[in-house]
Amino acid sequence: MSLSPETREKLRRVSTATLSSALYKRGLRNQMIQDVYPLSPPKESMVGEAYTLRYMPAREDINPMSVFRDHSHPQRRAVEECPPGAVLVMDSRKDARAASAGGILVTRLMVRGVAGVVTDGGFRDSADIAGLGFAAYHHRPSAPTNITLHQAIDINVPIGCGDAPVYPGDIVVGDADGVIIIPAGIVEEITADAVEMTVFEDFVQERVRGGQKTFGLYPPTDESNLEVFAAWRKERGR
Amino acid sequence: MSLSPETREKLRRVSTATLSSALYKRGLRNQMIQDVYPLSPPKESMVGEAYTLRYMPAREDINPMSVFRDHSHPQRRAVEECPPGAVLVMDSRKDARAASAGGILVTRLMVRGVAGVVTDGGFRDSADIAGLGFAAYHHRPSAPTNITLHQAIDINVPIGCGDAPVYPGDIVVGDADGVIIIPAGIVEEITADAVEMTVFEDFVQERVRGGQKTFGLYPPTDESNLEVFAAWRKERGR
Amino acid sequence: MSLSPETREKLRRVSTATLSSALYKRGLRNQMIQDVYPLSPPKESMVGEAYTLRYMPAREDINPMSVFRDHSHPQRRAVEECPPGAVLVMDSRKDARAASAGGILVTRLMVRGVAGVVTDGGFRDSADIAGLGFAAYHHRPSAPTNITLHQAIDINVPIGCGDAPVYPGDIVVGDADGVIIIPAGIVEEITADAVEMTVFEDFVQERVRGGQKTFGLYPPTDESNLEVFAAWRKERGR
């Protein structure tokens, strides 16, 4: 049911751009979390199952600083319960005027082996988080404590994040272009398709760098290009 | 626990403006649902307990037109289950590019004795709804069927609507200025305060129309105004 | 090739909401011109073939007031050349800070028998236009002369209007919910489908007003409702 190590590894080697094309071919057009950015340039893709946290607007009377003393506070529980290998995805209603989380909680996620964290709001302590070498994506830095505007209310329910639908267990992939959500049920086929497309795109990219024009090559409407590709592929064992 | 007929009646006679001042005095500053409008000029205030529906972004593969054949579809269940006297409040993530509901469902709510309906998105069949004489508030008309962008996912959970926090059972009041949310636990005191403030504001409004200046009157820093007010009030039995 | 009188008449009796559902069933999700409003409450639907005008951002040196002395100025040509029965649709890049057109030009369109005018910007002389009894849709009133920000550049090319694609000859339908674009090639089938859906929706609306619950009726998963509908329909000759 969960992501196999093989698929996880394959997903690390395909881009969110290629994945979005594979999803598009199946009629899925809104799987990209819009307008989120990695806090530091990704060295490799972030891959993991979605574990979600839902925020709603905060109400002043139920958000004194002391709320965090309660172990059942959903933000704190999410940080301790998000499974290793998963990605914590936060629905912050695209509101970055207050933080979704800060350096300590993100560090805890990293230490626990979580694969990454995403919010459509913002993180505080952004320089510290950027320095962790941990996959973290947000809209922009935001210093104010989350309870200024956000009330954590639900763990691991279906949410929206950056206008994309995110169901618990969906597969989350992030790279320099941002973060995409692959429905759990089609991850194998999408991955296979994306891996194939990537091989061809690598070939095309090499040819284009070498001076070949795109007509007939991308897409390969000129059949001779398919032959060259077959040879290229064989040679590289891909 | 639910709204008493007396409180309901009192709330009909105070404005959302006055209620927002009463809430402000208790430190609650974000209880107004921002940027929603009545579909027709309200003849009287809408008052009721909040019953909520949460939408998330739609995913194409799970939203064929046939989804509505399922009686457990949350949008349809909400319409049949929202209690008479309550207000159905929808979290449409402030996205009015597709409808939150249309004329038939809003008519059903009206026939069932529901007190009103609010979305921070938009309604389709807006002219029909405007003609019903039923309290309905949205951001703007929106013809596209809700499943174009919205997936109903939860019934009667805490939500955000127009950036305000809405908990099931909170009291919802709407007038020409928009819609405000009163936390359930303080509705009696807020109502009492708002009723008192309204008596004084009515007095001030009458005096100002009669030509009195606001200094000393509003607020009544000139004590003599309080005496005049006392007499005015007695005379009117308020 | 152009809209038949029969189809035109049928389209006047179906709503943009129903049309959007018919388009959705064929995979078309973005045909609604977003965020435009009629300048006066529509008495009947606006229906016509799209005739387009494209604006680009204005450049100060080529937009003295005297530009309008040139008969080939695209804005003025569009007003004189848009065919009777067609709808003039303007791509104003969703920028209502300057006008797309004003009272005189819209009056000329009306006198010439044009079916309506739509901009995703704004009209000046909005009260005059509202008083014409002519179908006009915009985002909001805007007094500044169009050359302040807009340069008319092309007539009858494919455009975007309110984020919807509009090709010359597409069918434009407007009502209180806004304006929808039907691709020319499928107008017959979409109209037929929408007319059928409207008959059923009228039946449902009547039943719901009469107190019937929506489960089993809308959609008609309870077969008995289909029998009642058949009888209802026969009786009304629809």
Added chain:
Amino acid sequence: MSLSPETREKLRRVSTATLSSALYKRGLRNQMIQDVYPLSPPKESMVGEAYTLRYMPAREDINPMSVFRDHSHPQRRAVEECPPGAVLVMDSRKDARAASAGGILVTRLMVRGVAGVVTDGGFRDSADIAGLGFAAYHHRPSAPTNITLHQAIDINVPIGCGDAPVYPGDIVVGDADGVIIIPAGIVEEITADAVEMTVFEDFVQERVRGGQKTFGLYPPTDESNLEVFAAWRKERGR
């Protein structure tokens, strides 16, 4: 120095659209207050000298409800000191999430003979204000008390309102299209130009309604139209 009764009267009979064209001809392109609306359909134009109020963001510790007990509070002073015949223009930083003023203060302005009130935020008690028959323009209704977000800080200083520059003493004109600011120093010439343009536009509008095409008429590049206009004008004594 102030607006003469004659100019005031003339300005009542020209539109903001025509005034914006007259200003455009003098190189002034940003004098329209963007995105404000009259609370009720204007029966006649609002005309007056600008008297300004500047809001800044509120700070919680200096905005208890009791601030209004101070007669020197700039919002309250502005309401009592704005001269009869002037228009009170408020810089609310285009933030309508809290009110700029409410029914009592607007009533006081009306009773004092002020010509109108404009904010690029919102008014509370909007239905009451709409019922006054007083010229009031805002972005949208807003119930929360102004101190929730706004701190009145300055009276009669140069401000921005809806992205337009407003200097105290500038002339403010409002109609159904919105509100325009005429620099005080050029009001006579702008008015004279607008009055002339209006005569011609009325002529054109009449001709267009009668079926004449716009080419050669608007603008009058066909000289014969100027002769017809001269006769038309003479006949009407304009």
Added chain:
Amino acid sequence: MSLSPETREKLRRVSTATLSSALYKRGLRNQMIQDVYPLSPPKESMVGEAYTLRYMPAREDINPMSVFRDHSHPQRRAVEECPPGAVLVMDSRKDARAASAGGILVTRLMVRGVAGVVTDGGFRDSADIAGLGFAAYHHRPSAPTNITLHQAIDINVPIGCGDAPVYPGDIVVGDADGVIIIPAGIVEEITADAVEMTVFEDFVQERVRGGQKTFGLYPPTDESNLEVFAAWRKERGR
């Protein structure tokens, strides 16, 4: 009255995130200047008293290039008069479509010993400014000369910047998360609180990196953690 060297030094060692929490505890929720970014990664925090410049929308007739010949032009005066050690904070009405200032003026501020510069608009010559090693925060780069859209109008008055209230003399602190405003009257207590919180957060961060879970530690509801903290603190002499 002004910032003591000790407090200034302490503020350099606490984060805007921690300061925002300290302000939140005192009921101040809107002190963060929203959506501004350092032009280069800050090596240390920016700290200084606020000295302000207010822009209003520009009017074309009073903004020829020659305006800057006047030594009393507020933008130029602000650059020459902002005290060493202070931070120049500009209210550009969140409009970055034209520059708030450029490389030469920012260099002058640096040479004069000013502590930093902040605008909620944009700077031109952004690469030059980024290379100065001077604390500068804006929304985004913006090449057009400021008089395209901005008219400098007031020096050292209370302003809004990025939706935060800024009073002259308030303390401004900036780091990678952005810029926060501390009311002058409470800077000592806020600083003291933030320093204390920082010691504890450093401890927590170290423990979390070492593998300790956050429950009971952050906040320290498990008393044993307080003992460990006491020892940790003693050891480090903090």
Added chain:
Amino acid sequence: MSLSPETREKLRRVSTATLSSALYKRGLRNQMIQDVYPLSPPKESMVGEAYTLRYMPAREDINPMSVFRDHSHPQRRAVEECPPGAVLVMDSRKDARAASAGGILVTRLMVRGVAGVVTDGGFRDSADIAGLGFAAYHHRPSAPTNITLHQAIDINVPIGCGDAPVYPGDIVVGDADGVIIIPAGIVEEITADAVEMTVFEDFVQERVRGGQKTFGLYPPTDESNLEVFAAWRKERGR
């Protein structure tokens, strides 16, 4: 008619800030493409004649993945036909929710000797493009394939890009501040003016770094500064 090598070279040594001032002096205020950013820090300015591509909103039925098999597809033709030395400028209606182009096409542009590429939307494969050392400007990264939302419709027509007017053949200059459009007809005079201004600004910058105050120097109202400048200039042979 096209850009001379001398002018091209001169334009590489002046900033978009200085160019915007030169344009402002001629009354051109909207030539900056708003809100676009280089994908990697520019080492030198991008300079070239504009070659344009216009996108409109995509329609699902005419955008299967197979559209790219057609050599006449405008996006693909633009990539193969944009002249060497020119800049491909794309009107993506400021919508970055889907890509304007990706790594392969941008590489092809680079290999073909095109001078740069600009979109007011976003590029996919943004890290790859950033690594090319090729001048590319966009609003933000965007992974989804362009046909998700964009339909390429026209090549080399006048367009809007980031609210600026762009005519084919206009001169495009980009640096760290963004991208500016110089009307083709005035490029020589604008360049000459900007070169002159740059010499003076370099002088001023050096003086300011050396401690001179800006009054009298910038602008040089103190004549003695002009003498020093003359000497400085002679010495450097500029």
